[in-house]
Amino acid sequence: MKVESQIPKVPVQDKGIQKGKDEAAAKLEAKRADILKKSSTEEFSIKKLQSKIEAEPDMDLKKIEELREKIKKGQYQVDNEKLADSLLKDSLIDDIS
Numbered sequence: 250m251k252v253e254s255q256i257p258k259v260p261v262q263d264k265g266i267q268k269g270k271d272e273a274a275a276k277l278e279a280k281r282a283d284i285l286k287k288s289s290t291e292e293f294s295i296k297k298l299q300s301k302i303e304a305e306p307d308m309d310l311k312k313i314e315e316l317r318e319k320i321k322k323g324q325y326q327v328d329n330e331k332l333a334d335s336l337l338k339d340s341l342i343d344d345i346s
Contacts, residue, residue, distance in 0.1 A: 319325035 316325065
């Protein structure tokens with residue numbers, strides 16, 4: 250009976266395997282860089298749109314002026330049914346929320 254050494258043998262790495270690992274790491278890094286580039290471009294676009302939205306007034310000033318003119322001239326007619334529907338709808342939304 251022959252007694253073997255108790256020290257485990259360490260496998261020698263194949264240079265081809267290491268090269269494959271390096272190529273995979275390079276591809277992964279390239280993908281990561283591409284994702285970062287796209288996300289920063291998208292973030293820039295979102296910020297640009299957000300600033301445009303914030304620059305716009307909350308109200309349609311032209312429509313408000315037209316309504317003022319109609320009221321002054323006595324030409325503004327209230328649609329009672331539409332007004333009642335809108336009030337009920339708003340009330341129901343408030344109750345649900």
